[in-house]
Amino acid sequence: MNTLAEENYLKAIYKLSLTAGNVSTNQIAAELATKASSVTDMVRKLAEKALVNYTRYQGVSLTKAGEKVALNIIRRHRLWEYFLVEKLHFKWDEVHDMAEEMEHISSTELIDRLDAFMGHPTRDPHGDPIPDCDGNFKVTELKPVSTVEINTAGVISGVRDHSASFLQYLERQQLTIGKHIIIKEVISYDNAVILEMENTQIQISRDVANNLLIAL
Amino acid sequence: MNTLAEENYLKAIYKLSLTAGNVSTNQIAAELATKASSVTDMVRKLAEKALVNYTRYQGVSLTKAGEKVALNIIRRHRLWEYFLVEKLHFKWDEVHDMAEEMEHISSTELIDRLDAFMGHPTRDPHGDPIPDCDGNFKVTELKPVSTVEINTAGVISGVRDHSASFLQYLERQQLTIGKHIIIKEVISYDNAVILEMENTQIQISRDVANNLLIAL
DNA sequence: TTATTTTTTTAGACTTGTCTAAAAATACAA
DNA sequence: TTGTATTTTTAGACAAGTCTAAAAAAATAA
Incomplete structure (x- = not known):
């Protein structure tokens, strides 16, 4: 079907497309830790296969x-992440690299059965939606904590930074998916945010508030 | 660690080593559907990495x-096969190709947890033993039905031919792993074998008797 | 033992995906 | 608008793994 390299390019282009219109060669190179010249070559190849416009x-x-194709890869990635956390009890900061390998297992029958085995989950352990086998998923609008008004209540529902260190930080602060919080105050000096969760106050930095997403 | 191609060569060499001493270039080429010249190159590379004597x-x-390394790949293959059959309800003739891809997922932590998740199975769906994380497994001596004496009783415990068509044939005849059988007669004309299973008689050809293994 | 056949290796080439260095196109600044 | 900086592409090379064709070694036959 598609090679491993092709799949990784498609996934990167999809990801970058979410925040930009047309994606530049350099952006893709940065995302995949490769060089712009390599990207040009691959993008040509993908254009010949009618997978990208270029x-x-x-x-x-x-x-x-x-x-x-990209949504299918993402579906596989997120279902495997769910499996690793729910069935094999890995922590949410440990699963990314493994899922990165597993997402390239090609059988769709396998993925559909895995999906059924786990009861058709709709979100992966980081709160990201899992596309169904046709690539559809519901887009719930999530907002960074840093962008909502004082006294807004919401439920922690996603992250923008998927790095292990950020996830470990959140875990330590108990700021995990599903927790109910209220934004109480923004410190004008450094834009730190004070939250209330389970009747205790927690202060998080501007950076953290930017990368923590809530559903209202 | 090792590339996909390297892993496939090591697995092929291991498999061929079971029935021969030193494995020839041509045998490996046949096993992997490649050419002898390619094998020479790869075997050189593996010798440099001290994985083979050449x-x-x-x-x-x-x-x-x-x-x-080879036993580790086999461990992964057989554990994934077990998973596919026991958890995702695939049939024993459907899992080989999927496991062929999955065996290259590298995390040992993942495999150890998968092993625990399934309760440390000792045999895969075809009756082949699953090595533990150190590469150890018990060698139960199994005999082809064609080699045992008349009136011998035994338990179907493995197959020598893993092809989907053979497995489907066995399934249709209900000759599956764990079934108790007695060898009743060998037809001298064509060496067909008559078995008794659950008080009914079944006739199987010489070929089938050669590829069906029992524990006594 | 010598000749012939078979197996294995060598030599050189091709593909995929990558790289560096240089050229071309575009974007930005004065 | 012209010159400079940045981005993107082109050209050529390289590593991994494969192939074909020819040469070398080993096995077999007479």
Whole structure:
């Protein structure tokens, strides 16, 4: 079907497309820790397979077909993450690299049965939605804690930074998916945010508040 | 660690070593559906990594280190096969190709937890033993039905042919792992074998009798 | 033992995906 | 708008793993 390298490019382009329109060669290179010249070559190849739209110097976007492939990879990644946490009891900061390998296992029958085995979960351990087998998923609007008004109540529902160190920090502060919080105050000096959770106050930095997402 | 190609070579060499001493270039080429010249190159590379013993024109054998790697791959393969059958309810003739991909997932922590999750199974769905994390497994002596005396009783415990078509045939005849059988007669004309199982008689061909293994 | 066949290795080439260095196009600043 | 800086592409090279064709070694037969 598609090579491992091709799948990784499609996933990177999908991810970058969420925050930009056309994705630049350099952005992809940074995302994949490779060089812009390598990206140019691969993007040509993907364009020939009709998985991306590409014109020289104009950046890249996924075609419908390319998006479908990307969403399938993401589906597999997130289902395996769910499996690792729920069935094998890994912690949410430990599963990314393993899922990165497992997402390339190709059988769709396998993935559909895995999905059923786990009861068709809709979100992975980090709160990200799991696309169904047709690539559909519900888009719940989540907001960074740093962007909501004082006295807003919400439920921790996702993260923007998926790094192990950030997830470990959240774990230590008990700021995990599903917790109910209220934004109490923003310190004007450094934009630190004071939250209330389970009747205790927690202070988090501007950075943390930017990367912690809540559903209202 | 080792590349995918390297792992496949080590596994093939291990498998061939079970029935021969030193394995020839041509045998490996046949096993992996590649050419002898490619094998020579790869075997050189594996010799440099001290995973095989190799001298020109003399064939190949695994070193202790190479055997350890091979047994690890086999462990992973068989544990995933067990998972696919026991947890995802695939049939025993459907799992080989999927496990062939999954065996290359590298995390040992993952495999050890998978092992625990399934209750440390000792045999895969085809009756083959699953090595533990140190590469140890018990060698139960199994005999092809074609080699035992008349009136011998035994338990179906393994197969020598793992092809989907053979497994499907056995399934249809209910000749599955764990069934108790008695060898009743060998037809001298074509060496077909008549078995008794659950008080009914079943006739199987010489070929089938050769590939069906029982524990006495 | 010598000749012939078979097996294995060598030599050189190809593909995929990557890289560096240089050229071309675009973007930005004065 | 012209010159400079940045981004992107091109050109050529390299590593891994494979292939074909030819040469070398080993096995077999006469």
